[in-house]
Amino acid sequence: MGFIRVGGLRIAYERAGQGPPLVLVHGAAEDCRVWRPQLAGLAEELTVVAWDEPGAGRSSDLPVGFGLAGFADGLAALIEALGLGPAHVAGRSWGGTVALELYRRRPELVATLVLVDTYAGWKGSLPAAEVRARVAGARRMLAAPPVELGLAFPGLFAGDPPAELVPLLADIAADVRPATLAQQLEIMAEADLADLLPRIDVPTLLIWGRLDARSPLGVARRFEAAIPDATLVVVEGTGHMSNLERPEPVNDAVRGFCRTHPPGAKR
Known part of the structure; x- marks a missing residue:
């Protein structure tokens, strides 16, 4: 475990292995531990770095008014502080939205994108009625007596x-x-990065659980159609947390993709 400081925030990260850099960006209600199978399984040939985003894990609390740009800038600062860029950048769920915003703001730090069961923001990926329902449900959940929040969302696994x-x-x-x-x-709820997808100019790997009920496979198909150089891998028998539910095919897909597209390779 290591730490950097950015604008008064402490950002924690785990690092394993040697080789081309792969930066892992976790989802909401998670921390870097959700990438444990990838930290273990990919370190033989990659430098794997998984952060605890601001407000999660061992990192500082979020400042008031912290937005998507703040998360992306913090991720950029981590990549620069550790001398990793340009790196393979992988984000799952909310973390994929952060990775997309990083690419929008600092494309020179991103060699490739790996987007796992993710969104171009809810507004950019889901029907408006679904977004309203999710926001209302989340507010009810947060107002209720304490629960294990990371386990409260339906559809995280196939079963x-x-x-x-x-x-x-x-x-x-x-x-x-x-x-x-x-x-x-x-x-x-307000993020809409759909306009960015056709302008992504790096190889992009899409990994989706066949039975993902949070970000359905139709979202992946729209990503695949919009991003110029996109490859979609569908993981059978998994839901929204495909990297945990079936880590072996996910790791195989990431490993092969990173071998094919080493950072710095001319296109």
Whole structure:
């Protein structure tokens, strides 16, 4: 575990392995531990760095008014501080939206994108009625007596979480900060990065669970159609957390993609 400081914020990260850099960006109500199978499985040939975003894990609380640009700028600062750019940048769910905003703001730091079960913001990916329903449901959940927030969202897995993952998920959920989650949900509801997709000029790997009920496969198909150089890998028998539910095919896809598109390679 390491730390950097950016504008008064402490940002924590885990680092493993050697080789071309792969930066992992977790989803909402998560921290870097959600990438544990990738930190372990990809370190033989990649330098794998997974951050705790501001407001999560061992990083500082979010400042008031912190927005999507703040998350992207913090991620850029991490990549620069560790000398990783241009890097493969992988984001799952909310983390994919952060990765897209990083690409919008600092494309020179991004060699490729790996987008896992994600969105171009909720506004940019889901029907308006679905966005309203999600926001209303999240507000009810956050106003209720304390719950394990990371486990409260339906459709995270194809069925029940695999038994071997339950302790990890419970540990992550116990550390979720309601104020962070509330701020992220408001950001996601208003974020619309759909206009960015046709302008992505780096190879992009899309990894989606076949049974993802949070970001349905139709979202992936629209990403595939919009991004000029996109490859879609559908992981069978998985929901929204494909990287945890079936890490082997996810790791194989990421490993092969990174081999094919080394940072700095001419296109």
